Amino acid sequence: MAGGVDDxxxxxIGDPTRRRLLDLxxxxxxGTATSLSRQLPVTRQAVAKHLGVLDRVGxxxxxxxxxxxxxxxxxxxxxxxxxxLASVGSAWDARLQRIRRxxxxxxxxxxx
Amino acid sequence: xxxxxxxxxxxIEASPEIVFDVVSSPEHLKGWWPDDARYEPTPGxxxxxxxxxxxxxxxxxxxxxxxxxxxxxxxFRWTHPGDQAAAEGNSLLVxxxxxxxxxxxxxxxxxxxxREMGWxxxxxxxxxxxxxxxxxxxxxxxxxxxxxxxxxP
Numbered sequence: 657m658a659g660g661v662d663d664x665x666x667x668x669i670g671d672p673t674r675r676r677l678l679d680l681x682x683x684x685x686x687g688t689a690t691s692l693s694r695q696l697p698v699t700r701q702a703v704a705k706h707l708g709v710l711d712r713v714g715x716x717x718x719x720x721x722x723x724x725x726x727x728x729x730x731x732x733x734x735x736x737x738x739x740x741l742a743s744v745g746s747a748w749d750a751r752l753q754r755i756r757r758x759x760x761x762x763x764x765x766x767x768x
Numbered sequence: 769x770x771x772x773x774x775x776x777x778x779x780i781e782a783s784p785e786i787v788f789d790v791v792s793s794p795e796h797l798k799g800w801w802p803d804d805a806r807y808e809p810t811p812g813x814x815x816x817x818x819x820x821x822x823x824x825x826x827x828x829x830x831x832x833x834x835x836x837x838x839x840x841x842x843x844f845r846w847t848h849p850g851d852q853a854a855a856e857g858n859s860l861l862v863x864x865x866x867x868x869x870x871x872x873x874x875x876x877x878x879x880x881x882x883r884e885m886g887w888x889x890x891x892x893x894x895x896x897x898x899x900x901x902x903x904x905x906x907x908x909x910x911x912x913x914x915x916x917x918x919x920x921p
Binding site for chain 1: 774776778780781782783786787789790791796799800801873875877879
């Protein structure tokens with residue numbers, strides 16, 4: 657996509673439950689679908705599904721922990737998501753500045 | 769807060785009529801964004817914007833006009849697949865709202881759709897194939913960033 661934004665990464669962190677999961681994983685240093693579902697008003701199955709989405713975009717990494725998987729946040733990929741947010745914002749800042757310059761030049765030309 | 773919404777406001781010392789023309793006409797669009805723009809500035813018009821050279825390795829991006837109410841509102845969708853009609857879920861919606869203010873114009877831009885795009889897990893999987901990872905950071909920094917994205921007095 658033009659502008660270099662990964663839509664799936666945006667989508668993964670666009671969901672409030674998944675952001676809450678990331679929060680909990682950061683605070684706790686990691687967790688399983690079972691441990692996370694105890695702290696959220698959603699089922700273990702739903703948590704597992706959300707963790708799957710986060711895993712696919714690389715925001716979390718799983719390691720086997722008994723019969724479950726233990727997840728941790730991937731700091732590097734999280735940084736990437738944050739940087740993309742910032743870059744979309746600055747791209748629009750630059751476009752709006754150009755819009756302003758063009759419009760003001762036309763206004764001045766009409767007044768002369 | 770809708771995470772997938774980008775909002776910006778800028779004051780421009782020009783009339784809403786001029787600003788409307790600059791944000792909506794294909795000719796002017798080329799002055800501040802793509803290298804080429806082909807669409808009719810009428811609701812529903814489907815066209816495209818081009819980054820780089822169309823005939824070389826430029827990127828052609830679908831662009832569909834949604835709403836045209838001079839000199840107050842202009843909105844469009846972009847980034848939908850070329851063989852699909854633009855709709856919620858397959859594209860980003862950009863809306864320009866213009867308000868007369870002190871002899872000039874307050875231009876407000878919102879871009880939404882990040883959240884809906886690629887929502888289906890199947891799409892996520894497909895898109896994930898070429899992903900590269902790298903970098904270095906923390907979640908607490910997201911909130912400050914989002915604040916700067918959304919609020920610009």
